[in-house]
Amino acid sequence: xxxxxxxxxxxxxxxxxxxxxLVVDAGDESAFRPLNGVGGxxxxxxxxxxxxxxxxxxxxxxxxxxRSFDWVSRLDTRGDPRxxxxxxxxxxxxxxxxxxxxxxxxxxxxxxxxxxxxxxVASSIPSNKLPAHDLDLYGRxxxxxxxxxxxxxxxxPSKPIRIYEFGDQPDLxxxxxxxxxxxxxxxxxxxxxxxRRVDRSLTVGGPANAFPLEADAPYREGFLxxxxxxxxxxxxxxxxxxxxxxxxxxxxxxVSAELRALLDRHGFPDxxxxxxxxxxxxxxxxxxxxxxxxxFQAATAIHxxxxxxxxxxxxxxDSGRDPHYGFVDPGGVGTxxxxxxxxxxxxxxxxxxxxxxxxxxxxxxxxxxTCAAGRDGDVVRVLVANYVAPDSALVxxxxxxxxxxxxxxxxRIELGLTLPPQRRELASAGxxxxxxxxxxxxxxxxxxxxxxTSTTGDVDGPLDLRVSDAGGVQLDLDLAPQAVxxxxxxxxxxxxxxxHGDAVGVPA
Numbered sequence: 139x140x141x142x143x144x145x146x147x148x149x150x151x152x153x154x155x156x157x158x159x160l161v162v163d164a165g166d167e168s169a170f171r172p173l174n175g176v177g178g179x180x181x182x183x184x185x186x187x188x189x190x191x192x193x194x195x196x197x198x199x200x201x202x203x204x205r206s207f208d209w210v211s212r213l214d215t216r217g218d219p220r221x222x223x224x225x226x227x228x229x230x231x232x233x234x235x236x237x238x239x240x241x242x243x244x245x246x247x248x249x250x251x252x253x254x255x256x257x258x259v260a261s262s263i264p265s266n267k268l269p270a271h272d273l274d275l276y277g278r279x280x281x282x283x284x285x286x287x288x289x290x291x292x293x294x295p296s297k298p299i300r301i302y303e304f305g306d307q308p309d310l311x312x313x314x315x316x317x318x319x320x321x322x323x324x325x326x327x328x329x330x331x332x333x334r335r336v337d338r339s340l341t342v343g344g345p346a347n348a349f350p351l352e353a354d355a356p357y358r359e360g361f362l363x364x365x366x367x368x369x370x371x372x373x374x375x376x377x378x379x380x381x382x383x384x385x386x387x388x389x390x391x392x393v394s395a396e397l398r399a400l401l402d403r404h405g406f407p408d409x410x411x412x413x414x415x416x417x418x419x420x421x422x423x424x425x426x427x428x429x430x431x432x433x434f435q436a437a438t439a440i441h442x443x444x445x446x447x448x449x450x451x452x453x454x455x456d457s458g459r460d461p462h463y464g465f466v467d468p469g470g471v472g473t474x475x476x477x478x479x480x481x482x483x484x485x486x487x488x489x490x491x492x493x494x495x496x497x498x499x500x501x502x503x504x505x506x507x508t509c510a511a512g513r514d515g516d517v518v519r520v521l522v523a524n525y526v527a528p529d530s531a532l533v534x535x536x537x538x539x540x541x542x543x544x545x546x547x548x549x550r551i552e553l554g555l556t557l558p559p560q561r562r563e564l565a566s567a568g569x570x571x572x573x574x575x576x577x578x579x580x581x582x583x584x585x586x587x588x589x590x591t592s593t594t595g596d597v598d599g600p601l602d603l604r605v606s607d608a609g610g611v612q613l614d615l616d617l618a619p620q621a622v623x624x625x626x627x628x629x630x631x632x633x634x635x636x637x638h639g640d641a642v643g644v645p646a
Contacts, residue, residue, distance in 0.1 A: 160573070162520055170512065171448070174493075177454050178454040180193055196253065198486045198490070200493050202254065203449070205255075205258060209244055211240050212261055215270045256302075258303045264463065269315070311551060343373050348377075353556075359404070366404065366405055378415035379416055385527045386561060390413065390447065412450070412451075413451065421543075429594075436488050440502075457471070480593040488521060506564075507525075508523045519624060523621075588611075590615070
Protein backbone atom coordinates (compact mmCIF):
# COMPACT_ATOMS: atom_id res chain seq x y z
CA UNK A 139 0.00 0.00 0.00
CA UNK A 140 1.25 3.51 -0.70
CA UNK A 141 2.32 5.56 2.28
CA UNK A 142 0.95 8.99 3.10
CA UNK A 143 2.39 11.94 4.96
CA UNK A 144 0.46 10.92 8.07
CA UNK A 145 -2.19 13.61 7.83
CA UNK A 146 -5.94 13.13 7.62
CA UNK A 147 -7.82 14.91 4.83
CA UNK A 148 -10.08 17.67 6.01
CA UNK A 149 -13.61 16.48 6.53
CA UNK A 150 -12.69 12.79 6.37
CA UNK A 151 -15.33 10.50 7.82
CA UNK A 152 -15.03 7.50 10.10
CA UNK A 153 -16.09 5.27 7.23
CA UNK A 154 -13.11 6.32 5.08
CA UNK A 155 -10.18 3.94 4.90
CA UNK A 156 -6.92 5.85 5.11
CA UNK A 157 -3.31 4.76 5.10
CA UNK A 158 -1.08 6.49 7.61
CA UNK A 159 2.72 6.70 7.70
CA LEU A 160 4.30 5.98 11.08
CA VAL A 161 7.99 6.83 11.38
CA VAL A 162 10.17 5.26 14.08
CA ASP A 163 13.63 6.73 14.66
CA ALA A 164 15.82 4.03 16.20
CA GLY A 165 18.55 6.59 16.69
CA ASP A 166 16.45 8.82 18.96
CA GLU A 167 16.23 7.13 22.36
CA SER A 168 14.71 8.21 25.67
CA ALA A 169 13.40 6.46 28.77
CA PHE A 170 10.03 4.79 29.27
CA ARG A 171 8.09 5.82 32.36
CA PRO A 172 7.81 2.95 34.92
CA LEU A 173 4.06 2.36 34.49
CA ASN A 174 3.82 -1.42 34.15
CA GLY A 175 2.04 -2.23 37.40
CA VAL A 176 -1.12 -4.31 37.77
CA GLY A 177 -3.76 -5.12 40.34
CA GLY A 178 -5.15 -8.60 40.59
CA UNK A 179 -4.99 -11.99 42.28
CA UNK A 180 -1.87 -13.97 41.28
CA UNK A 181 -3.50 -17.40 41.34
CA UNK A 182 -4.84 -20.28 43.41
CA UNK A 183 -3.70 -20.72 46.98
CA UNK A 184 -4.64 -23.04 49.85
CA UNK A 185 -8.22 -22.26 50.85
CA UNK A 186 -8.84 -20.27 47.66
CA UNK A 187 -8.52 -22.63 44.68
CA UNK A 188 -10.91 -20.75 42.38
CA UNK A 189 -8.44 -18.21 40.99
CA UNK A 190 -6.54 -19.03 37.76
CA UNK A 191 -2.77 -18.66 37.75
CA UNK A 192 -2.00 -15.25 36.21
CA UNK A 193 1.74 -15.27 36.81
CA UNK A 194 2.70 -16.64 33.35
CA UNK A 195 0.81 -13.72 31.75
CA UNK A 196 2.32 -11.22 34.18
CA UNK A 197 5.79 -12.56 33.48
CA UNK A 198 5.23 -12.27 29.71
CA UNK A 199 3.93 -8.73 30.15
CA UNK A 200 6.99 -7.77 32.20
CA UNK A 201 4.88 -6.65 35.18
CA UNK A 202 7.10 -4.74 37.62
CA UNK A 203 4.80 -4.20 40.62
CA UNK A 204 1.48 -5.66 41.83
CA ARG A 205 -1.06 -3.90 44.08
CA SER A 206 -2.38 -6.21 46.79
CA PHE A 207 -5.78 -4.66 47.48
CA ASP A 208 -7.92 -7.28 45.74
CA TRP A 209 -6.34 -10.16 47.62
CA VAL A 210 -8.55 -12.04 50.07
CA SER A 211 -6.73 -11.11 53.28
CA ARG A 212 -7.30 -7.49 54.26
CA LEU A 213 -7.06 -5.70 57.59
CA ASP A 214 -10.61 -5.39 58.87
CA THR A 215 -11.39 -2.92 61.62
CA ARG A 216 -13.81 -5.43 63.15
CA GLY A 217 -13.48 -9.15 63.80
CA ASP A 218 -13.34 -11.21 60.59
CA PRO A 219 -11.83 -14.73 60.36
CA ARG A 220 -10.44 -13.87 56.89
CA UNK A 221 -8.72 -10.67 58.04
CA UNK A 222 -4.98 -10.32 58.50
CA UNK A 223 -5.79 -9.80 62.19
CA UNK A 224 -8.98 -11.83 62.74
CA UNK A 225 -9.65 -11.12 66.44
CA UNK A 226 -9.11 -7.67 67.90
CA UNK A 227 -9.06 -9.14 71.42
CA UNK A 228 -6.05 -11.33 70.54
CA UNK A 229 -2.51 -10.47 71.76
CA UNK A 230 -0.93 -8.10 69.25
CA UNK A 231 2.63 -9.41 69.74
CA UNK A 232 1.74 -13.08 69.16
CA UNK A 233 2.37 -14.32 65.59
CA UNK A 234 -0.49 -16.79 66.05
CA UNK A 235 -2.91 -13.83 66.16
CA UNK A 236 -2.32 -13.10 62.48
CA UNK A 237 -3.62 -14.68 59.30
CA UNK A 238 -0.70 -14.32 56.90
CA UNK A 239 -0.75 -17.60 54.94
CA UNK A 240 -2.69 -16.67 51.78
CA UNK A 241 -1.13 -13.23 51.46
CA UNK A 242 2.36 -14.67 52.01
CA UNK A 243 1.81 -17.14 49.18
CA UNK A 244 0.71 -14.36 46.83
CA UNK A 245 3.64 -12.15 47.82
CA UNK A 246 6.00 -15.03 47.04
CA UNK A 247 4.25 -15.60 43.69
CA UNK A 248 4.75 -11.96 42.73
CA UNK A 249 8.37 -11.95 43.84
CA UNK A 250 8.96 -15.15 41.84
CA UNK A 251 8.29 -13.30 38.57
CA UNK A 252 10.67 -10.51 39.57
CA UNK A 253 7.99 -7.97 40.49
CA UNK A 254 7.51 -5.88 43.63
CA UNK A 255 4.37 -5.61 45.78
CA UNK A 256 2.54 -2.42 46.72
CA UNK A 257 0.79 -3.47 49.92
CA UNK A 258 -2.56 -1.76 50.48
CA VAL A 259 -3.87 -1.45 54.03
CA ALA A 260 -7.68 -1.32 53.86
CA SER A 261 -10.66 -3.16 55.29
CA SER A 262 -12.71 -5.92 53.70
CA ILE A 263 -15.31 -3.90 51.87
CA PRO A 264 -18.21 -4.27 51.27
CA SER A 265 -18.63 -6.30 54.48
CA ASN A 266 -16.71 -3.88 56.69
CA LYS A 267 -16.37 -0.16 56.13
CA LEU A 268 -16.14 1.16 59.70
CA PRO A 269 -13.29 3.29 61.08
CA ALA A 270 -10.89 1.82 63.62
CA HIS A 271 -12.37 1.58 67.12
CA ASP A 272 -9.00 1.99 68.91
CA LEU A 273 -6.37 3.92 66.95
CA ASP A 274 -3.51 2.92 69.22
CA LEU A 275 -4.36 -0.76 68.85
CA TYR A 276 -4.89 -0.33 65.12
CA GLY A 277 -1.47 1.25 64.73
CA ARG A 278 0.23 -1.54 66.68
CA UNK A 279 -1.39 -4.16 64.44
CA UNK A 280 -0.34 -2.27 61.30
CA UNK A 281 3.20 -2.09 62.70
CA UNK A 282 3.37 -5.88 63.13
CA UNK A 283 2.00 -6.46 59.63
CA UNK A 284 4.63 -4.14 58.18
CA UNK A 285 7.34 -5.86 60.25
CA UNK A 286 6.19 -9.19 58.84
CA UNK A 287 6.39 -8.05 55.23
CA UNK A 288 9.40 -5.73 55.48
CA UNK A 289 11.59 -7.33 58.14
CA UNK A 290 10.55 -11.00 58.20
CA UNK A 291 8.85 -10.93 61.61
CA UNK A 292 6.79 -14.08 62.25
CA UNK A 293 8.24 -15.87 59.24
CA UNK A 294 7.60 -13.13 56.72
CA PRO A 295 8.79 -13.28 53.10
CA SER A 296 12.54 -13.20 52.56
CA LYS A 297 12.28 -10.31 50.08
CA PRO A 298 10.97 -7.18 51.83
CA ILE A 299 8.01 -5.13 50.66
CA ARG A 300 8.97 -1.47 50.45
CA ILE A 301 5.74 0.26 49.31
CA TYR A 302 2.65 0.71 51.52
CA GLU A 303 -0.60 2.38 50.53
CA PHE A 304 -3.37 3.36 52.92
CA GLY A 305 -7.05 3.38 51.97
CA ASP A 306 -9.14 2.48 48.99
CA GLN A 307 -11.77 4.81 47.56
CA PRO A 308 -12.83 6.48 50.83
CA ASP A 309 -14.77 9.00 48.73
CA LEU A 310 -17.02 6.32 47.16
CA UNK A 311 -20.05 7.43 49.18
CA UNK A 312 -20.44 5.12 52.17
CA UNK A 313 -19.47 2.06 50.13
CA UNK A 314 -15.81 1.90 51.12
CA UNK A 315 -15.57 4.02 54.27
CA UNK A 316 -18.56 4.50 56.57
CA UNK A 317 -16.97 7.09 58.80
CA UNK A 318 -16.21 10.79 58.92
CA UNK A 319 -13.26 12.17 56.92
CA UNK A 320 -11.58 13.14 60.18
CA UNK A 321 -11.65 9.49 61.26
CA UNK A 322 -9.99 8.48 58.01
CA UNK A 323 -7.31 11.13 58.48
CA UNK A 324 -6.63 9.84 62.00
CA UNK A 325 -6.26 6.30 60.67
CA UNK A 326 -3.78 7.53 58.06
CA UNK A 327 -1.78 9.20 60.82
CA UNK A 328 -1.74 5.97 62.85
CA UNK A 329 -0.72 4.07 59.71
CA UNK A 330 2.17 6.45 58.97
CA UNK A 331 3.42 6.37 62.55
CA UNK A 332 3.30 2.56 62.52
CA UNK A 333 5.31 2.33 59.29
CA ARG A 334 7.83 4.86 60.58
CA ARG A 335 8.39 2.78 63.71
CA VAL A 336 9.41 -0.10 61.46
CA ASP A 337 11.57 1.72 58.90
CA ARG A 338 11.47 5.41 58.05
CA SER A 339 12.79 4.68 54.56
CA LEU A 340 9.68 2.73 53.51
CA THR A 341 7.44 4.38 50.90
CA VAL A 342 3.94 5.40 52.03
CA GLY A 343 0.95 7.05 50.37
CA GLY A 344 -2.77 7.02 49.65
CA PRO A 345 -5.74 7.48 49.71
CA ALA A 346 -6.79 5.89 46.34
CA ASN A 347 -9.46 8.45 45.48
CA ALA A 348 -12.34 7.22 43.32
CA PHE A 349 -13.41 10.70 42.16
CA PRO A 350 -10.18 12.66 41.70
CA LEU A 351 -11.72 15.63 39.85
CA GLU A 352 -14.13 16.63 42.63
CA ALA A 353 -12.81 19.99 43.83
CA ASP A 354 -12.74 21.10 47.49
CA ALA A 355 -13.42 17.52 48.56
CA PRO A 356 -12.64 15.93 51.96
CA TYR A 357 -10.38 13.25 50.48
CA ARG A 358 -8.56 15.66 48.16
CA GLU A 359 -7.94 19.10 49.64
CA GLY A 360 -9.07 18.00 53.11
CA PHE A 361 -6.73 15.03 53.19
CA LEU A 362 -3.78 17.02 51.84
CA UNK A 363 -4.39 19.76 54.39
CA UNK A 364 -4.34 17.26 57.26
CA UNK A 365 -1.15 15.61 56.00
CA UNK A 366 0.59 18.96 55.66
CA UNK A 367 -0.61 20.27 59.03
CA UNK A 368 0.65 17.19 60.87
CA UNK A 369 3.83 16.86 58.80
CA UNK A 370 3.03 13.30 57.78
CA UNK A 371 4.83 11.53 54.95
CA UNK A 372 3.08 11.34 51.58
CA UNK A 373 5.51 9.81 49.12
CA UNK A 374 2.71 9.26 46.61
CA UNK A 375 -0.87 10.41 46.12
CA UNK A 376 -2.99 7.60 44.65
CA UNK A 377 -6.15 7.82 42.59
CA UNK A 378 -8.11 5.74 40.13
CA UNK A 379 -9.78 6.43 36.82
CA UNK A 380 -12.02 4.44 34.51
CA UNK A 381 -13.57 5.76 31.32
CA UNK A 382 -17.17 4.48 31.51
CA UNK A 383 -18.35 8.07 31.05
CA UNK A 384 -15.99 9.07 28.21
CA UNK A 385 -14.38 6.00 26.53
CA UNK A 386 -11.38 8.28 25.97
CA UNK A 387 -7.76 7.05 26.40
CA UNK A 388 -6.60 10.65 26.83
CA UNK A 389 -8.60 11.16 30.03
CA UNK A 390 -5.44 10.20 31.91
CA UNK A 391 -3.51 13.13 30.49
CA UNK A 392 -6.14 15.60 31.68
CA VAL A 393 -6.79 14.04 35.10
CA SER A 394 -3.11 13.65 35.94
CA ALA A 395 -2.32 17.24 34.94
CA GLU A 396 -5.12 18.48 37.22
CA LEU A 397 -3.84 16.40 40.14
CA ARG A 398 -0.22 17.38 39.59
CA ALA A 399 -1.24 21.02 39.79
CA LEU A 400 -3.30 20.27 42.92
CA LEU A 401 -0.34 18.65 44.68
CA ASP A 402 2.01 21.45 43.70
CA ARG A 403 -0.43 24.12 44.95
CA HIS A 404 -0.73 22.39 48.32
CA GLY A 405 2.99 22.10 48.90
CA PHE A 406 3.63 18.54 47.68
CA PRO A 407 5.92 19.05 44.65
CA ASP A 408 7.94 15.93 45.51
CA UNK A 409 4.94 13.65 46.03
CA UNK A 410 4.58 11.12 43.21
CA UNK A 411 1.32 10.66 41.34
CA UNK A 412 0.15 7.04 41.41
CA UNK A 413 -2.68 5.80 39.21
CA UNK A 414 -3.63 2.80 41.35
CA UNK A 415 -6.45 1.57 39.08
CA UNK A 416 -6.96 2.13 35.37
CA UNK A 417 -9.03 0.38 32.75
CA UNK A 418 -11.76 0.95 30.20
CA UNK A 419 -14.86 0.09 32.25
CA UNK A 420 -15.58 -0.33 35.95
CA UNK A 421 -19.36 -0.14 36.43
CA UNK A 422 -20.61 -3.77 36.57
CA UNK A 423 -23.42 -3.04 34.12
CA UNK A 424 -21.00 -1.57 31.53
CA UNK A 425 -20.05 -3.80 28.63
CA UNK A 426 -17.98 -3.79 25.45
CA UNK A 427 -16.45 -6.45 23.18
CA UNK A 428 -13.10 -7.84 24.27
CA UNK A 429 -11.45 -6.52 21.10
CA UNK A 430 -12.61 -2.97 21.87
CA UNK A 431 -11.33 -3.26 25.43
CA UNK A 432 -7.99 -4.63 24.24
CA UNK A 433 -7.52 -1.80 21.75
CA PHE A 434 -8.31 0.74 24.46
CA GLN A 435 -5.80 -0.91 26.81
CA ALA A 436 -3.00 -0.74 24.25
CA ALA A 437 -3.81 2.85 23.22
CA THR A 438 -3.98 3.96 26.85
CA ALA A 439 -0.73 2.23 27.79
CA ILE A 440 0.95 4.20 25.01
CA HIS A 441 -0.65 7.53 25.93
CA UNK A 442 0.22 7.09 29.63
CA UNK A 443 3.86 7.46 28.66
CA UNK A 444 3.21 11.12 27.87
CA UNK A 445 1.45 12.03 31.13
CA UNK A 446 2.83 13.27 34.46
CA UNK A 447 1.86 9.98 36.16
CA UNK A 448 4.78 8.41 38.03
CA UNK A 449 3.34 4.92 38.66
CA UNK A 450 0.34 3.10 37.17
CA UNK A 451 -1.54 -0.13 37.90
CA UNK A 452 -3.80 -1.76 35.33
CA UNK A 453 -6.88 -3.13 37.11
CA UNK A 454 -7.58 -5.89 36.93
CA UNK A 455 -5.02 -8.22 35.45
CA ASP A 456 -6.83 -11.40 36.40
CA SER A 457 -10.01 -13.21 35.38
CA GLY A 458 -12.22 -10.69 37.21
CA ARG A 459 -13.41 -13.22 39.78
CA ASP A 460 -14.00 -11.03 42.82
CA PRO A 461 -13.76 -12.66 46.26
CA HIS A 462 -15.45 -9.76 48.02
CA TYR A 463 -18.35 -8.61 45.83
CA GLY A 464 -19.38 -12.01 44.45
CA PHE A 465 -19.44 -11.14 40.73
CA VAL A 466 -17.08 -11.24 37.77
CA ASP A 467 -15.57 -7.79 37.41
CA PRO A 468 -15.85 -6.38 33.85
CA GLY A 469 -12.31 -5.08 34.22
CA GLY A 470 -10.78 -8.57 34.15
CA VAL A 471 -8.75 -10.06 31.32
CA GLY A 472 -9.03 -13.43 29.59
CA THR A 473 -11.70 -16.02 30.22
CA UNK A 474 -13.04 -17.04 33.63
CA UNK A 475 -10.63 -19.98 33.73
CA UNK A 476 -7.62 -17.90 32.75
CA UNK A 477 -7.65 -18.50 28.98
CA UNK A 478 -6.42 -15.72 26.66
CA UNK A 479 -8.51 -13.12 24.85
CA UNK A 480 -7.85 -9.72 23.28
CA UNK A 481 -7.60 -8.09 26.72
CA UNK A 482 -4.94 -10.43 28.10
CA UNK A 483 -3.02 -10.32 24.82
CA UNK A 484 -3.12 -6.50 24.85
CA UNK A 485 -1.65 -6.56 28.35
CA UNK A 486 1.15 -8.86 27.19
CA UNK A 487 1.91 -7.01 23.95
CA UNK A 488 1.99 -3.58 25.59
CA UNK A 489 4.20 -4.92 28.35
CA UNK A 490 6.63 -6.36 25.83
CA UNK A 491 6.70 -3.19 23.73
CA UNK A 492 7.11 -0.57 26.47
CA UNK A 493 10.42 -1.74 27.88
CA UNK A 494 14.08 -1.05 27.23
CA UNK A 495 14.82 2.30 25.57
CA UNK A 496 11.95 4.32 24.12
CA UNK A 497 12.28 5.29 20.45
CA UNK A 498 10.85 8.43 18.90
CA UNK A 499 7.66 7.89 16.85
CA UNK A 500 5.68 10.27 14.64
CA UNK A 501 2.45 9.81 12.67
CA UNK A 502 -0.06 8.77 15.31
CA UNK A 503 -3.03 10.87 16.33
CA UNK A 504 -5.31 11.59 19.28
CA UNK A 505 -8.26 9.81 17.66
CA UNK A 506 -7.32 6.23 18.47
CA UNK A 507 -4.35 5.52 16.20
CA THR A 508 -1.41 5.21 18.57
CA CYS A 509 2.11 3.90 18.20
CA ALA A 510 5.06 3.31 20.52
CA ALA A 511 8.45 1.76 19.89
CA GLY A 512 11.31 0.54 21.99
CA ARG A 513 14.68 -1.12 21.75
CA ASP A 514 15.43 -3.83 24.29
CA GLY A 515 18.90 -5.24 23.64
CA ASP A 516 18.93 -6.73 20.15
CA VAL A 517 15.16 -6.43 19.68
CA VAL A 518 13.25 -3.44 18.31
CA ARG A 519 9.51 -3.50 18.96
CA VAL A 520 6.76 -1.36 17.44
CA LEU A 521 3.26 -1.44 18.94
CA VAL A 522 0.34 -0.05 16.90
CA ALA A 523 -3.24 0.25 18.15
CA ASN A 524 -6.32 1.32 16.19
CA TYR A 525 -8.86 2.01 18.93
CA VAL A 526 -12.25 3.23 17.69
CA ALA A 527 -14.46 4.86 20.30
CA PRO A 528 -18.12 3.75 20.20
CA ASP A 529 -20.67 6.10 18.67
CA SER A 530 -22.28 6.60 22.09
CA ALA A 531 -19.10 8.36 23.29
CA LEU A 532 -19.26 10.86 20.43
CA VAL A 533 -22.73 12.23 21.17
CA UNK A 534 -22.44 15.75 22.58
CA UNK A 535 -22.83 15.76 26.36
CA UNK A 536 -25.30 17.95 28.17
CA UNK A 537 -22.76 18.32 31.00
CA UNK A 538 -19.38 16.94 32.08
CA UNK A 539 -20.96 14.67 34.64
CA UNK A 540 -21.42 10.90 34.80
CA UNK A 541 -23.88 9.14 37.08
CA UNK A 542 -24.10 5.40 37.60
CA UNK A 543 -25.41 2.70 39.93
CA UNK A 544 -23.41 0.03 41.73
CA UNK A 545 -25.23 -3.13 42.84
CA UNK A 546 -24.43 -4.13 46.43
CA UNK A 547 -26.61 -7.13 47.20
CA UNK A 548 -30.19 -5.95 46.75
CA UNK A 549 -29.13 -2.27 46.90
CA ARG A 550 -28.50 -0.04 43.89
CA ILE A 551 -26.22 2.77 44.99
CA GLU A 552 -26.26 5.85 42.74
CA LEU A 553 -23.05 7.86 42.43
CA GLY A 554 -21.67 10.58 40.17
CA LEU A 555 -18.37 12.11 39.18
CA THR A 556 -16.92 15.02 37.21
CA LEU A 557 -15.55 14.18 33.76
CA PRO A 558 -12.80 15.80 31.69
CA PRO A 559 -14.07 18.06 28.90
CA GLN A 560 -15.34 16.14 25.89
CA ARG A 561 -12.86 15.97 22.99
CA ARG A 562 -14.08 16.27 19.41
CA GLU A 563 -10.82 14.58 18.37
CA LEU A 564 -11.95 11.31 19.94
CA ALA A 565 -13.78 10.34 16.74
CA SER A 566 -11.66 7.93 14.70
CA ALA A 567 -10.09 9.32 11.52
CA GLY A 568 -10.88 6.05 9.76
CA UNK A 569 -7.34 4.73 9.34
CA UNK A 570 -7.42 1.24 7.85
CA UNK A 571 -3.74 0.54 7.29
CA UNK A 572 -0.33 1.92 8.15
CA UNK A 573 3.14 1.91 6.67
CA UNK A 574 5.72 1.66 9.44
CA UNK A 575 9.06 3.15 8.45
CA UNK A 576 11.90 2.40 10.87
CA UNK A 577 14.98 4.53 10.39
CA UNK A 578 18.54 4.51 11.76
CA UNK A 579 18.64 0.84 12.70
CA UNK A 580 22.14 -0.32 13.68
CA UNK A 581 21.96 -3.29 11.30
CA UNK A 582 22.43 -1.53 7.96
CA UNK A 583 22.71 -3.93 5.03
CA UNK A 584 21.91 -6.97 7.17
CA UNK A 585 18.98 -9.35 7.48
CA UNK A 586 16.75 -9.16 10.54
CA UNK A 587 13.99 -11.48 11.69
CA UNK A 588 10.53 -9.87 11.74
CA UNK A 589 7.45 -11.18 13.60
CA UNK A 590 4.00 -9.67 13.83
CA THR A 591 1.65 -10.61 16.68
CA SER A 592 -1.96 -9.48 17.02
CA THR A 593 -4.40 -9.42 19.92
CA THR A 594 -6.50 -11.85 17.86
CA GLY A 595 -3.81 -14.43 18.59
CA ASP A 596 -2.47 -14.48 15.03
CA VAL A 597 1.32 -14.64 14.66
CA ASP A 598 3.00 -13.94 11.31
CA GLY A 599 6.67 -14.90 11.12
CA PRO A 600 9.46 -14.98 11.76
CA LEU A 601 10.25 -13.62 8.29
CA ASP A 602 13.60 -12.45 6.96
CA LEU A 603 13.74 -8.74 6.25
CA ARG A 604 16.64 -6.85 4.68
CA VAL A 605 17.71 -3.54 6.21
CA SER A 606 18.78 -0.91 3.69
CA ASP A 607 22.30 0.47 3.60
CA ALA A 608 20.88 3.60 5.24
CA GLY A 609 19.55 1.53 8.16
CA GLY A 610 15.87 1.55 7.25
CA VAL A 611 13.01 -0.89 6.76
CA GLN A 612 9.33 -0.51 5.85
CA LEU A 613 6.43 -2.68 6.89
CA ASP A 614 2.82 -2.44 5.71
CA LEU A 615 0.11 -3.39 8.20
CA ASP A 616 -3.65 -3.73 7.76
CA LEU A 617 -5.46 -2.32 10.78
CA ALA A 618 -9.12 -3.13 11.22
CA PRO A 619 -11.02 -1.17 13.87
CA GLN A 620 -9.91 -2.31 17.36
CA ALA A 621 -6.78 -4.00 15.96
CA VAL A 622 -3.56 -4.12 17.97
CA UNK A 623 -0.33 -5.34 16.34
CA UNK A 624 3.16 -5.77 17.74
CA UNK A 625 6.07 -5.92 15.29
CA UNK A 626 9.35 -7.31 16.60
CA UNK A 627 12.64 -7.05 14.73
CA UNK A 628 15.47 -9.24 16.02
CA UNK A 629 19.09 -8.59 15.17
CA UNK A 630 20.97 -11.16 13.11
CA UNK A 631 23.10 -13.64 14.99
CA UNK A 632 26.10 -12.66 12.88
CA UNK A 633 26.85 -10.10 10.20
CA UNK A 634 25.82 -11.18 6.70
CA UNK A 635 26.71 -9.90 3.30
CA UNK A 636 25.94 -6.23 2.62
CA UNK A 637 22.81 -5.60 0.62
CA HIS A 638 22.49 -2.65 -1.73
CA GLY A 639 19.16 -1.07 -2.51
CA ASP A 640 15.91 -0.44 -0.74
CA ALA A 641 14.65 -2.51 2.15
CA VAL A 642 12.15 -5.25 1.40
CA GLY A 643 8.78 -4.57 2.98
CA VAL A 644 6.67 -7.16 4.73
CA PRO A 645 3.36 -7.40 2.86
CA ALA A 646 0.16 -6.55 4.67
